[in-house]
Amino acid sequence: MTAGAALASDSEGVTILHENGEGKAANPGRSPMYSMQAFLEGKLKLEEFARSEEERPTVPHNVFDETLPIIDIGALKDGTPEERANNVAIMLEAAKSWGFFKITNHGVPLEVVKQVEVNGKEFFALPMERKLLVRAPDFVFGYTGGSPLTWKSKWWLEGLMIKVTDDALDELVAQVYPDEGEFAARFKKDLKSFFSPMHELSRFIVEELTQALGLERDSFTRLESPNSNCTGRMNHYPVCTDPDVVLGIPPHADTQMLGILYQDDVGGLQVLKDDEWVGIKPDDSTFVVNIGDTFQAVSNGILRSSPHRAVVNAKKDRYSTIYFYGIDNTITLTVPTELVTEDRPLKYRPFTVSEHRKYIVDNEAPLHSARHLLIDPQAT
Numbered sequence: 077m078t079a080g081a082a083l084a085s086d087s088e089g090v091t092i093l094h095e096n097g098e099g100k101a102a103n104p105g106r107s108p109m110y111s112m113q114a115f116l117e118g119k120l121k122l123e124e125f126a127r128s129e130e131e132r133p134t135v136p137h138n139v140f141d142e143t144l145p146i147i148d149i150g151a152l153k154d155g156t157p158e159e160r161a162n163n164v165a166i167m168l169e170a171a172k173s174w175g176f177f178k179i180t181n182h183g184v185p186l187e188v189v190k191q192v193e194v195n196g197k198e199f200f201a202l203p204m205e206r207k208l209l210v211r212a213p214d215f216v217f218g219y220t221g222g223s224p225l226t227w228k229s230k231w232w233l234e235g236l237m238i239k240v241t242d243d244a245l246d247e248l249v250a251q252v253y254p255d256e257g258e259f260a261a262r263f264k265k266d267l268k269s270f271f272s273p274m275h276e277l278s279r280f281i282v283e284e285l286t287q288a289l290g291l292e293r294d295s296f297t298r299l300e301s302p303n304s305n306c307t308g309r310m311n312h313y314p315v316c317t318d319p320d321v322v323l324g325i326p327p328h329a330d331t332q333m334l335g336i337l338y339q340d341d342v343g344g345l346q347v348l349k350d351d352e353w354v355g356i357k358p359d360d361s362t363f364v365v366n367i368g369d370t371f372q373a374v375s376n377g378i379l380r381s382s383p384h385r386a387v388v389n390a391k392k393d394r395y396s397t398i399y400f401y402g403i404d405n406t407i408t409l410t411v412p413t414e415l416v417t418e419d420r421p422l423k424y425r426p427f428t429v430s431e432h433r434k435y436i437v438d439n440e441a442p443l444h445s446a447r448h449l450l451i452d453p454q455a456t
């Protein structure tokens with residue numbers, strides 16, 4: 077165990093490594109230490125990030141497969157009936173087979189997401205003690221300098237997860253930038269300009285897919301509430317002198333309904349498709365959309381929440397910016413009866429998003445994270 081640290085349990089019962097109140101964390105004593113933080117502070121060596129032979133990246137960051145379907149959101153909104161039908165069909169098929177697709181003509185100006193990325197770079201460039209002021213106590217919201225140090229898996233990234241409410245954003249910015257200067261104001265304003273259209277876009281895509289499944293458009297979006305963990309996430313993958321043995325973020329699936337991701341031009345996002353790792357090419361005219369575990373489960377497994385990962389490289393830091401769309405955390409979600417047929421019996425049990433999130437954290441973000449929600453976890 078690392079010097080100056082002790083094991084403790086946080087309020088959700090997740091066992092994580094806590095520092096002994098050192099630093100000026102907002103939550104000293106409750107805040108875990110994270111892998112990249114420990115590396116940057118000289119408390120963890122690069123060798124300790126090394127994956128086993130089977131887990132090492134087989135595809136480098138700059139090798140891509142360009143067959144991921146691209147959906148024209150403009151045509152979905154304003155196209156002819158044929159264009160609409162065509163795009164809906166491609167999107168539904170992609171959501172079933174890949175769990176991923178790209179979207180173009182999505183209406184969110186590139187400058188909006190680029191500005192969030194620029195601000196994120198400034199945040200990640202702050203001295204560690206400043207970032208630790210908003211350290212995530214439970215791996216949900218705040219600065220996560222990697223994976224919790226108690227986890228076997230050491231992630232080569234640092235992330236900032238921001239709850240999408242004005243209050244949460246105000247509080248986070250006030251903690252990191254107490255002087256309330258020009259940068260703090262811009263940081264908040266730019267995030268708000270990003271959150272609002274990304275939220276609308278996520279809702280629109282969820283509703284189109286829901287309707288394509290044969291349900292009322294708002295069957296799931298009406299379950300949004302102040303308890304929905306809609307989250308903005310920024311990831312920073314520092315260059316690594318040994319990119320062939322570490323992973324930025326290991327194979328995992330996302331918790332919520334849907335994610336919309338923008339990656340810079342470096343490359344590194346890879347999706348597991350038909351048991352092969354496939355690199356997704358960066359491209360400023362599109363965003364990458366992926367189905368999360370919640371959508372997979374409430375669609376009775378018709379939509380796919382695909383494992384994905386991020387690999388790193390030795391030349392250039394990489395940044396990604398994501399909007400995760402979630403529905404209420406605490407209500408019990410069940411599969412709509414319309415999606416249960418003789419050919420497709422009920423596969424998923426009732427669950428809550430917060431129960432699922434806790435499972436993921438307690439189990440160190442396992443690869444098949446939605447499996448515990450199956451009625452018969454042995455069935456695949």
Ligand SMILES: O=C(O)CCC(=O)C(=O)O
Pocket residue numbers: 309311325330337339344345346384385386395396398
């Ligand atoms: O950075 C990326 O491309 C992927 C990040 C990711 O999968 C996540 O943050 O959940």
Ligand SMILES: [Fe+2]
Pocket residue numbers: 328329330384
């Ligand atoms: Fe992810």
